[in-house]
Amino acid sequence: MNGNDKTRLGKTLWAIADRLRGSMNADDFRDYMLSFLFLRYLSDTYEDAAQKELGAEWPKLSEDDRRSPLTVWYAQNPDDIKEFEAVMRRKVHYVVKPQYLWSSIAELARTQDDDLLHTLQKGFKFIENESFSSNFQGLFSEINLDSEKLGRDYKARNARLCTIIQEIAKGLGEFPSDRDLLGDAYEYLIGQFAAGSGKKAGEFYTPQQISSILSGIVSLDSQEPSTGKKQKLNRILDFACGSGSLLLNVCRRMGKHGVGKLYGQEKNITTYNLARMNMLLHGVRDTEFEIHHGDSLLNDWDILNEENPAKKIEFDAVVANPPFSYRWEPNEALAEDFRFKGYGLAPRSAADFAFLLHGFHFLHREGTMAIILPHGVLFRGGVEAKIRKKLLIDGNIDTVIGLPAKLFYSTGIPVCILVLKKCKKYDDVLIINASEHFEKG
Helix, strand or coil, X not given: CCHHHHHHHHHHHHHHHHHHCCCCCHHHHHHHHHHHHHHHHHHHHHHHHHHHHHHHHCCCCCCCCCCCHHHHHHHHCHHHHHHHHHHHHHHHCCCCCHHHCXXXXXXXXXXXXXXXXXXXXXXXXXXXXXXXXXXXXXXXXXXXXXXXXXXXXXHHHHHHHHHHHHHHHHHHHCCCCCHHHHHHHHHHHHXXXXXXXXXXXXXXXXXXXXXXXXXXXXXXXXXXXXXXXXXXXXXXXXCCCCCCHHHHHHHHHXXXXXXXXXXXXXXXXXXXXXXXHHHHHCCCCCCCEEEEECCHHHCCCHHHCCCCCCCCCCEEEEEECCCCCCCCCCCHHHHCCCCCCCCCCCCCCCCHHHHHHHHHHCEEEEEEEEEEEEHHHHCCCCHHHHHHHHHHHCCCEEEEEECCCCCCCCCCCCEEEEEECCCCCCCCCEEEEHHHCCCCC
């Protein structure tokens, strides 16, 4: 599928969202719509794997038969279902029963079936509970199908869902079935919803142009950037990953075999679920990523809370777009934290350097870190000046890139990209004023 078709599908789905959400908050409608796209992706992937597994047993249906082939196979082979699902759980790491497949849900919507809402609820819960990987647990937990935002009573909510799903199915039906296409559509919609969310967009989305710059920086050889990108990044961390778009951008930059495993952390539960869906929708297997729901500043992720240097996990690349000038609660315990000891604690009014030091602590000796921060980190005094001075004296700040104002949906302030390394070749700091070299889109 070409780029024009990808853009066309994104615009088609966005037009549906814009038309159907009515008075519903854009963020709420976003979560419903993206979850339905994700269900379509899971269903397509599962049915492809099931057809391959069943081979000649896969039912061949007439064009006017609206049932899924898997529905027919289940009816014909009741004694084999348990073994089949066990095999599928081992191979694709999750199970979708025929009645929960997207095609079955879309048919319920087409016929305005009164049981659509209940079926969706049971389907979401089944996928969460019957999957092999922890990356599926609680995946739909923030999708409240009983919300009055959908309607005042069950009948109204069911009717609203029928309309939404029917329109999405119709929109998707205008394009060839292509799983890569669904990932692109998902990312396009995230961007569109972010554009309409104003300040809240900063919680979950980094504009693609900025993501591209950061991914390009960390993919280069840390000692000799002029030689081009590294062959492989074994571990990549984004400790404020939002919807995961920045991690995926690094993946695209490195190519199919250029990345070992992706690690992300996200404090907002809804955004955390979006990130996991985004990974799977872009073909990242559940064994190839680990997203943790938690607070990076408190370092509550077990794999990062290892004080034994021999067991400490390190990352070849660290990328991040943390909340700007975030207010936090530093305390005596954090003053002794291995991430901040020797530097000092960032002030209560702005956790920018706390985020930076968190990521920097876990950076591999030969790795590269690129983080987006407000311009204030370059000149604010007090403890921030001391932290900045130590990083400079130790030769850890490699590059400072000043960016123009109004690049982000969440703020109009100018920002910068700081590039850090633990073992850089030259003592100089490269300073680039990119605010003079940009074009408005």
